Amino acid sequence: MKFISTRNANVSVTASQAIVSGIADDGGLYVPSSFPIITLEEISKMQQMSYPERAAYVIGKYLDEFEVEELLSYTTQAYSRFDGEPAPLSMVKEGVYALELYHGPTLAFKDMALTLLPYLLTASKKKNGVDTKTLILVATSGDTGKAAMEGFKDVEGTEIIVLFPSGGVSRMQEAQMRTQEGANEHASSIIGNFDDAQSAVKHIFNSTDAVAKIRECGYELSSANSINWGRLVPQIVYYISAYVDLVDSGVISLGEEVNYTVPTGNFGNILACYYAKRMGLPVGKMVCASNSNKVLTDFITTGTYDISDRQFFKTESPSMDILISSNLERLIFELSGRDASLTASRMQSLKDNKSYSISLDELTSLQDLMWAGWCDDEQAMDTIAEIEDEYDYPMDTHTAVAMSVSENYISTSGDDRPMVVVSTASPYKFPRAVYMAMTGEQIDDAFEASEALYEYTAMDIPEQISALKTKPFVHTSVCEKDDILDKIISFIS
Ligand SMILES: *Cc1c(COP(=O)(O)O)cnc(C)c1O
Numbered sequence: 001m002k003f004i005s006t007r008n009a010n011v012s013v014t015a016s017q018a019i020v021s022g023i024a025d026d027g028g029l030y031v032p033s034s035f036p037i038i039t040l041e042e043i044s045k046m047q048q049m050s051y052p053e054r055a056a057y058v059i060g061k062y063l064d065e066f067e068v069e070e071l072l073s074y075t076t077q078a079y080s081r082f083d084g085e086p087a088p089l090s091m092v093k094e095g096v097y098a099l100e101l102y103h104g105p106t107l108a109f110k111d112m113a114l115t116l117l118p119y120l121l122t123a124s125k126k127k128n129g130v131d132t133k134t135l136i137l138v139a140t141s142g143d144t145g146k147a148a149m150e151g152f153k154d155v156e157g158t159e160i161i162v163l164f165p166s167g168g169v170s171r172m173q174e175a176q177m178r179t180q181e182g183a184n185e186h187a188s189s190i191i192g193n194f195d196d197a198q199s200a201v202k203h204i205f206n207s208t209d210a211v212a213k214i215r216e217c218g219y220e221l222s223s224a225n226s227i228n229w230g231r232l233v234p235q236i237v238y239y240i241s242a243y244v245d246l247v248d249s250g251v252i253s254l255g256e257e258v259n260y261t262v263p264t265g266n267f268g269n270i271l272a273c274y275y276a277k278r279m280g281l282p283v284g285k286m287v288c289a290s291n292s293n294k295v296l297t298d299f300i301t302t303g304t305y306d307i308s309d310r311q312f313f314k315t316e317s318p319s320m321d322i323l324i325s326s327n328l329e330r331l332i333f334e335l336s337g338r339d340a341s342l343t344a345s346r347m348q349s350l351k352d353n354k355s356y357s358i359s360l361d362e363l364t365s366l367q368d369l370m371w372a373g374w375c376d377d378e379q380a381m382d383t384i385a386e387i388e389d390e391y392d393y394p395m396d397t398h399t400a401v402a403m404s405v406s407e408n409y410i411s412t413s414g415d416d417r418p419m420v421v422v423s424t425a426s427p428y429k430f431p432r433a434v435y436m437a438m439t440g441e442q443i444d445d446a447f448e449a450s451e452a453l454y455e456y457t458a459m460d461i462p463e464q465i466s467a468l469k470t471k472p473f474v475h476t477s478v479c480e481k482d483d484i485l486d487k488i489i490s491f492i493s
Helices: 015-021 040-048 051-062 068-079 117-127 143-151 171-178 194-206 208-216 229-248 268-279 295-302 328-335 340-353 360-369 377-391 397-413 431-439 446-457 463-468 481-492
Strands: 002-005 008-014 030-032 089-093 096-100 133-139 158-165 185-191 219-223 258-263 283-290 304-306 355-357 370-374 419-423 477-480
Touching: 002 015, 008 015, 008 340, 015 117, 015 219, 015 229, 030 328, 040 051, 040 229, 051 068, 051 229, 068 117, 089 229, 089 377, 089 419, 096 229, 096 397, 117 143, 117 158, 117 229, 133 143, 133 194, 133 481, 143 158, 143 171, 143 185, 158 171, 158 194, 158 481, 171 185, 171 446, 171 463, 185 194, 185 481, 194 208, 194 219, 194 481, 208 219, 208 481, 229 258, 229 268, 258 268, 258 397, 268 283, 268 328, 283 295, 283 397, 295 304, 295 360, 295 370, 328 340, 328 360, 340 355, 360 370, 370 397, 377 397, 377 431, 397 419, 397 431, 431 446, 446 463, 477 481
Parallel strands: 096 419, 133 158, 133 219, 158 185, 185 477, 258 283, 258 419, 283 370
Antiparallel strands: 002 008, 002 030, 089 096, 304 355
């Protein structure tokens, strides 16, 4: 299978090349040249498979240069780092299920891909005869950074630099990154928000001068953000796996449709759901849930993506505080009938005029696929309290946004197909906000809040959280966004 760029129809690379480079030279994102199919018969057979087997099976359809046994050895190693099942479904209430993707080493769904990506990257380099070192440059809204640091820790031939918005992540997220061990790890906060960090990173990828300077230090650049295809493909798996589990437990019969609600920021997670649907998974509606940074809700409602004059809100769901959702480009490309020049001109318009619009026909197809809604911090907090009180189910602030929006969708549409709400982080990553939501009581210290949350919910505190308490901050850098290149060079030379 070949991969093509969303901005240039003539670019065509193998999957392993797409993973090694992360982003196309024209600034476009790699997408598969066609979607492999998964039949109901295959879905039925997957009931007998473990999660690592399901993952190797689905990923193998895209990465056909890899043998399934090879992939299975990677998925087995990656998912052995999880506490129990990697992607269990939990019934919250009648017809509503939480797909818990936070049982990995860093307690957020980013682990689903970032425990596996180092294996895929290392193997991809080998397949292409690349023996230069790789510099993984990551912009993070909180969770990707830590997951990438953990995934790539001491992986030979890689150096990793993480940039996170100063004051824009939770204290627990910041502590996770600043205390990371490993000889190849660097993290710095940047003065600005996530969009600033992401733009700075993209600028470096597209700057021949920056790439040359990094090359002089002996490194080729790559990305662990969801612009990298290697990040997306492991995410397709859990949508299929959840469906398999619903069939297996008799909640649905094979072929029946299921809806998914996804708490969305950079549009990677929900895009993976769309890809699962394109493969043939019986997905009904995809509900795109946003917090107060509701640019996606407005886009899916009106067909215009507009970030001019838009205020950036810092919310209690910081991993979704994003105005420029990179992966939307991949969906726009599909909606346009795979028109690369149209996609390129829209992305140029976003850069130059801070907005672009899609046609009425495209908007109609988009609304067929997706419904969008948003909620503010107060509604998310109320939802955390309600679901805990009524169903004894603790949720983090991001999952709460999805839960709240899914309730709006269900009540306004009357759609009674089963709803899977994607649960993206452990409540213990945001203990202050979650405890506050449940009890109305404010506890400033994140570790004290964790203890209190444990007393209140009896949900075990993950070891990773307790261990953080005594670890020293080793990554203390702060940098201005214009100085990022100098910072990178200082880290790697
Ligand atoms: C990254 C993240 C999201 C948003 O996912 P996208 O793929 O960026 O849309 C939602 N919740 C949590 C906890 C996250 O870490």
